[in-house]
Amino acid sequence: MADSIYSKVDEYGFQRGEDFDYRVYGIFMSEYIRTLTRRAQRWNVVFKDNKFKRSGILKRFIRKGIPADLRTICWMTVSGAERLKNESQLNYQLLKLKYSHQVIEVIQIDLPRTFPDNIYFANNEGYSDMLYNILSVFAHQNSEVGYCQGLNYIAGLLLLATKHEMVTFWLLKTLVEEILPKYYIRTMTGLLTDFDVLNEIVQKYEPQIHRHIQNIGMPWAMGTTKWFICIYADVLPTETVLRVWDCLFYEGSKILLRVALALIRIHKEAILQTSDLSELMSVFKNMKNHPRVIDCHGFIRDIFNLSSKLSSNRIEKLRLKHQK
């Protein structure tokens, strides 16, 4: 087979892994490139003033993917980060000056360990410096959370997608303080709750998988801690993560559970074929390589088709029921 026309580094600077399937990716991209062009044209027509007011049509458009060049402004608007920034007393630049001398060691240790294979982080100290500032200011202004490992991946990917330090800070703050459950506080209670919520959802919609996973004895935390903590960054292919985040910023954290259920369903056969924990863990570890997961457009369709009953309302009720 001829060499792939696709580079070994993706458009966000990530090295494609040794197990990256260029054939599957090529088949997907040949179609997706047309989709991207078509979507960009539609966005330019419908939202030519770049005002992203909540509406049925905006929600539908976001589910089909925000064009890359509109992500920063659209994420800022629909997530409420722009409003938070305007209404808040906090001034990022001032905070940065104030905290720049109060070094947080754990963040410094994690800087070179955040996407070490990404060409932007590896070859450009500017990115590491920006990431340090964002995480450090965030930790200082939110003492309940401080710094939690995992936030480095979220802020890192936000930075790669937006290329903007201050925007990344506000998006991170909005995610942690407004959109996501209490995953990152010291007791991680929001995370423990969502394991139980996921358990109940899988039990209801995929009882066979649920039974199998229970028989093997895998606690959900083993397979899915990183899913929630990193909101799929460094878990799914970059483009798929960004498409998930498009929906997350507009529709809220129920999206995370829909993605979880969709991932589990896509791998139903593989999961049911496992006979021990070791095999089951390897299915969970390799989910990013499934053709349907690489096909981010089809995958996002799945998360809405598969689980139409998982509304925010329903998820919040389940979270209340399993509250820690």
Place this chain on the structure above:
Amino acid sequence: MANRTAQRPNGQTQGKICQFKLVLLGESAVGKSSLVLRFVKGQFHEYQESTIGAAFLTQTICLDDTTVKFEIWDTAGQERYHSLAPMYYRGAQAAIVVYDITNQDTFGRAKTWVKELQRQASPNIVIALAGNKQDLANKRVVEYEEAQSYADENGLLFMETSAKTAMNVNDIFLAIAKKLPKNEQNTGQAGNAQGRRLTEGDTGPKATGNCCK
């Protein structure tokens, strides 16, 4: 290519196969993932991604006539992930508690882990203490003798290791394997799926070095 399983030239499987669950614990950035990467794949990355939750890997080594398969849980080091740790050390037959010889706090944290394991883990768990980053011995703050006497007092295996230079990495796993009881209970578990299981994960050229010698 070295023969990595217990297969002998005549195709007969000799000896027994034991499967053990091993967990790595210790403060953030002491080198837990690096030790596992060195042991399983024979590789080292100067900057190893921080582990979120836990990572799962397997590696098989041979010890006399016994094939020992380690199921390795490499856990996250940050304090707040602590509450998730029991699910990884529960039922574990072995643990490696890792500290960084250039950082006193990480040694204190290692002692806390040892105490917790002695209290909460299986009573027969084999615990090894690894003083990692031995290649940075010129920056050492934790003395070898101090750690050795602590290990002796608590009945722990002890080695200083370097994931970077590979020093004592295979050895510490091997020492654990030697100390683990290879009774019927452990052999039975792996017996039915040995053929397939034993071909996965054992791709590391380094680890084969101490295999079937």
